Structure formats: C-alpha cells, structure tokens
Amino acid sequence: MHFTDLSMRARKSTGRTTYYWDDSTPGFGIRVGKRRKTWTIMRGATRERISLGLQSELSLSDARKVAKRLLLEKPAPNAAPAILFETARDEFLAANYKDAALRTASEAIREVLRLHKAQRECDLRFRTRCSQICSFVRVLD
Numbered sequence: 001m002h003f004t005d006l007s008m009r010a011r012k013s014t015g016r017t018t019y020y021w022d023d024s025t026p027g028f029g030i031r032v033g034k035r036r037k038t039w040t041i042m043r044g045a046t047r048e049r050i051s052l053g054l055q056s057e058l059s060l061s062d063a064r065k066v067a068k069r070l071l072l073e074k075p076a077p078n079a080a081p082a083i084l085f086e087t088a089r090d091e092f093l094a095a096n097y098k099d100a101a102l103r104t105a106s107e108a109i110r111e112v113l114r115l116h117k118a119q120r121e122c123d124l125r126f127r128t129r130c131s132q133i134c135s136f137v138r139v140l141d
Contacts, residue, residue, distance in 0.1 A: 003030070005060050011037065028067040030055060039063035043071055089113075 001007075003022045011020065013034050021029040031038045037055035042048065052058060052066050089112055096108075 003028075003060060003064075008037065008055060008060055022064075025064055025067060025071075027071050028064060039067070041067045041070055 001020050001023060003020075003024070008030060011030070011032055013032055015034065017031060017033045019029050019031050019040070021027075027041050027043055029040050029042070031040050031051075039052040039055060039058055041050050041052065043050070050070060052063050052070075055063075058066075089109075092112070093108055
C-alpha cells in the first residue's frame with residue numbers, strides 16, 4: 001500500500017488491531033487500533049517491532065524519516081547474560097537490605113531461599129496458587 005497523508009487519515013479501524021505496510025519504505029507501517037493509529041517499524045531477523053509515535057502527533061514525512069534512520073541501524077542484541085541465582089540473590093540483598101540490621105538481612109536471606117525452594121517444588125496442580133510466590137523468585141533465577 002502506498003502511504004499518503006490523505007490515505008492515512010482516511011484509514012479506519014476494523015474493530016481489531018491491523019497493520020498496514022508501506023510499499024516505498026519496506027519495514028515501515030502503521031498499526032490501526034480501535035482508538036489510535038501508531039507509526040511502527042519491523043526490523044531484524046527477529047522481526048522486532050518498534051513504535052515511532054501516534055499518527056496524530058507525528059506526520060507521515062517525519063515518521064518516514066525516523067523509520068529510515070532506525071531501519072539502517074543494526075538492532076541491539078536482546079539476550080541478557082545469564083546470571084546465577086546466588087549472584088542475583090546477593091545483588092538483591094545488597095540493594096534492598098544494605099542498611100538493615102543483621103537480623104533483618106539474615107531473615108531476608110532465609111525468606112528468599114524458602115521462596116526459591118517453594119518455586120522448585122510447585123507442580124502443575126498448584127501452579128496458579130504458587131505463581132504469586134514464584135514470580136518473585138523467577139526474577140532472581
């Protein structure tokens with residue numbers, strides 16, 4: 001679809017989120033939702049989607065300029081380095097309990113380890129019940 005200011009203003013919602021892609025700038029498009037139209041790009045082998053801004057706030061020419069600049073940039077790798085539980089636990093305790101009394105810090109260590117053990121022992125029947133407990137530990141895992 002060839003994008004023009006007039007065609008983008010006239011584009012109406014279909015009741016669900018729809019993507020339209022520009023013929024002249026590959027990877028550049030617009031996401032039309034129920035209430036908003038958002039300029040977007042898709043780039044890289046992982047097909048990373050990046051929102052550029054709302055159609056009401058960013059003109060087509062400005063959005064196309066930003067899109068061309070971003071499409072030429074190499075995407076940053078998203079893979080975070082693996083971190084051991086012990087390292088994450090120590091960083092968490094250092095950040096949140098650095099000024100705490102010895103008793104408070106030792107209680108925090110005991111609680112983190114208890115929650116970590118509870119997360120490991122959760123089976124499928126109790127997954128929803130344990131999810132609140134486990135969500136804290138997953139960050140540390």
